[in-house]
Amino acid sequence: MAKAVVPETARRRRRPTRSGTVLSEEIIVRTALRVLREHGSTGLTARRLGAALGADPSTLYRYFAGMDDLTRAIGDELMGQALAGWEATGNWRADLRALGLAIHASYLAHPQAAVLTASRVTGRPREIAVDETILGILRGAGLPDPAAVRVYHAFIDQSLAFAALDAGSLALTDEARTADERMWESTYARLPAESHPNIAATAHLLARRMPHSAYPAALEMLLEHTAAQLARTGAGSG
Known part of the structure; x- marks a missing residue:
């Protein structure tokens, strides 16, 4: 069963990750894009993403209900990048x-x-x-x-x-x-x-x-x- 997502206001870590980064949805998604670039579409796992973030893999579930939820957020990021570069x-x-x-x-x-x-x-x-x-x-x-x-x-x-x-x-x-x-x-x-x-x-x-x-x-x-x-x-x- 997917874990409940912590509300946005409660998600910020009290302490930085091992790499000194305070996590956010945006940082996780952009790091996931880097992991995908390096390891391919089948290489995105919670363990690998946690390692790239310098955080325990379980930390991801404070921001996303599961890896499928993260996948949707990645797609949304690509749509956002498209719209950001477009003007009517x-x-x-x-x-x-x-x-x-x-x-x-x-x-x-x-x-x-x-x-x-x-x-x-x-x-x-x-x-x-x-x-x-x-x-x-x-x-x-x-x-x-x-x-x-x-x-x-x-x-x-x-x-x-x-x-x-x-x-x-x-x-x-x-x-x-x-x-x-x-x-x-x-x-x-x-x-x-x-x-x-x-x-x-x-x-x-x-x-x-x-x-x-x-x-x-x-x-x-x-x-x-x-x-x-x-x-x-x-x-x-x-």
Whole structure:
């Protein structure tokens, strides 16, 4: 059974950790990001995190109900970092594009954390703020609520799905990632036109494009779709 979380006002330690740090949720989450970077998405444990903090592992349960609760907090931190680097312009299309790219970039900055958290719903304040912002952009552009929710659903799932996919590639060893990327030239480009005419015709293009993320292109497709919906309703521009 998960332990009860101590209220925020009662969480501050009377004494610093062995490293001289007074713990907080923010310090624990940022240390967890470092542990993930060093040990991968399966390497985050209470024992390892406690060692990195210079604290007994049980101390973590004064701040989080369990490791799953910490995982949600890590996802919320990534959402917060995305929103912190974004500014509204009032142009729905530019704002959605910038926010999507900010979410994608925030997760790719911490690929091991992205692999761990991209599929989670945290229910925490910064994730909620991102969701409120997206829906506000769409409703403000003039989309009826059912359409706004459909686009929101596609937008956030697309952003996180590509974040997880691209983060998975970044989390590979350099050797494995390079081998995957070379496959387009070592295997696909050598397929004969007689048996694989379409791949053979486009092999040079595939080799150039496939090692890169398709997220920007997919995002533009979604924005085009949204613009078409707004045109049909006679609302919005951009």
